[in-house]
Amino acid sequence: MAQPTGIHARRAALRLLDAVFRRGETLDVAFGAATKDVRKFEDKALARAIASEVLRWMVDLDVLIDSATKKPLPADAKARTVLRMMLAQWLRLDTPPHAVIATCLPLLAGGPRRLAHGVFSTLTKRDIALPEAPTLPADVAERWGDRSAAIAQGLAEPPPLDLTLKDPSQTEVWKAKLAADSLMPGHLRLARGENIEKLPGFAEGEWWVQDIAASLPARLLGEGEGRHVLDLCAAPGGKSLQLAAQGWQVTSLDISKRRLDLLRANFKRVGLKASPLRADALTWEPKHRFDAILLDAPCTATGTARRHPDVLHRIGARQIEEMAELQAALLERASGWLKPGGVLVYATCSLEREEGEARLAHSKLDLVPVSQDELPEGIAPGADGTLRTDPGMMAENGGIDGFFIARLAFRG
Known part of the structure; x- marks a missing residue:
């Protein structure tokens, strides 16, 4: 039986999250092994995006999951991780629910697929939304103290792409070539999601990401x-x-x-x-x-x-x-x-x-x-x-x- 399109990216996202939760690895360290069987650049990027949004909003996603289960799922249960991925795609990446179900439930083959399907379906029928800013884990909020609320606001979205120019005197030139913003001489800011190596000036060494x-x-x-x-x-x-x-x-x-x-x-x-x-x-x-x-x-x-x-x-x-x-x-x-x-x-x-x-x-x-x-x-x-x-x-x-x-x- 053919696997649904997109399942490789979801399986890679699950591997990424497993590496973070179970082995304490960074997303950067885990990325190569987790995406080794994913061929397309876009699918690798999607796997990273799913995992990142789960980690960014995990406290809030868990609140939603727990609101739809009679008994809380263990924190390290695979079903909880897959449900986090499903909700992150629906609420943060605008993936239609039917596509979420088709690509994520196969990750629970031989496991509690019916439970995950039921919880996700229940939540999609409710008028739910994530808060404006992610809720920080309790220990993180305690460490950051009175800065926590403002910092959380800054974590709500993944960042744009910043470049540093080799020659700051050319800031206006490269600002026009790349349709970028600039916050100070020698700096450019572009929308995220660009394929860096294909941007003008990369091969010529005119800038680097920073x-x-x-x-x-x-x-x-x-x-x-x-x-x-x-x-x-x-x-x-x-x-x-x-x-x-x-x-x-x-x-x-x-x-x-x-x-x-x-x-x-x-x-x-x-x-x-x-x-x-x-x-x-x-x-x-x-x-x-x-x-x-x-x-x-x-x-x-x-x-x-x-x-x-x-x-x-x-x-x-x-x-x-x-x-x-x-x-x-x-x-x-x-x-x-x-x-x-x-x-x-x-x-x-x-x-x-x-x-x-x-x-x-x-x-x-x-x-x-x-x-x-x-x-x-x-x-x-x-x-x-x-x-x-x-x-x-x-x-x-x-x-x-x-x-x-x-x-x-x-x-x-």
């Missing part, structure tokens, strides 16, 4: 004028590309061979130069000191929840504590590698204070305040001169990832 928030740390180091900068934990290379384009001589250090290979490929495509170096920053010793260091430290990445909603369900106190310890060690070591007068930008794409503000408490470096004229309109530095962004900001312009950024100097 959320505008992720572009701010390198911007805060300014023009290099041939001076030496160390990009720690550099791969896959977006910030190294920025620094090279800003005139720095870049040493790009990372522990991962695979990720450094990506960095090299990105530099080859864009036509810029850097010195990639594979090493563990916790044991490596430089041969000379640097004029500047960019430490975009490994972190829980909760600030990327707009595009990686798996972080809402994978990250807890243990992961935050582990990352904070690593960040403290990296910051301490990197602080000793600056020339007198050198500048270090510390950044994490995390919404957790333990990975941001708390890391500066024991720093031996002096804070160099971020100024308003260095930032896009709608983003302001904190009273202490550091910068914190979150997905609730700039919502009218498509939002922004969550980052903590501090610029520090070694006075010597």
Whole structure:
């Protein structure tokens, strides 16, 4: 019997969710294996979209499911996961109910298909809707405190596509070529869903994909004028590309061979130069000191929840504590590698204070305040001169990832 069209994408989405829930994997890590038997680009994208919408709205989807069952399904039951997928497609991706049923019920072959069919049919007959913003898991809302409501508003939709230009002076030219918006020189914003490699300028290396928030740390180091900068934990290379384009001589250090290979490929495509170096920053010793260091430290990445909603369900106190310890060690070591007068930008794409503000408490470096004229309109530095962004900001312009950024100097 022939399988219904679209079932491969749904099966891949189920694999993605299983990887997140059972193995704690990120969507990015799980994606290759989960979609290995899906041939079309569009079907791979659909699998990712289904899984992402389930993770984005899971608390609210579970409330709906529980309202239509006499006895709650176990949290890890396959039937609950499939029902989440069915509701996400209907309520978020505008898939007709008959198509949802045809492509999702076969995932429960040999299981409670009748139950899932009954629950979904019951809900489609009701006047139901998801709230304007997703409900955050209780532990996440508690961590983010009074910022939670605004951040949740910023998570309601997947983000647009941000590009960083190699030559910021060409912003208006590329804005016209790509029919894009721009929030500051060197930045472009397009609607999501584009096939990146087919866009004008990709093959020629005129730009690379990078959320505008992720572009701010390198911007805060300014023009290099041939001076030496160390990009720690550099791969896959977006910030190294920025620094090279800003005139720095870049040493790009990372522990991962695979990720450094990506960095090299990105530099080859864009036509810029850097010195990639594979090493563990916790044991490596430089041969000379640097004029500047960019430490975009490994972190829980909760600030990327707009595009990686798996972080809402994978990250807890243990992961935050582990990352904070690593960040403290990296910051301490990197602080000793600056020339007198050198500048270090510390950044994490995390919404957790333990990975941001708390890391500066024991720093031996002096804070160099971020100024308003260095930032896009709608983003302001904190009273202490550091910068914190979150997905609730700039919502009218498509939002922004969550980052903590501090610029520090070694006075010597």
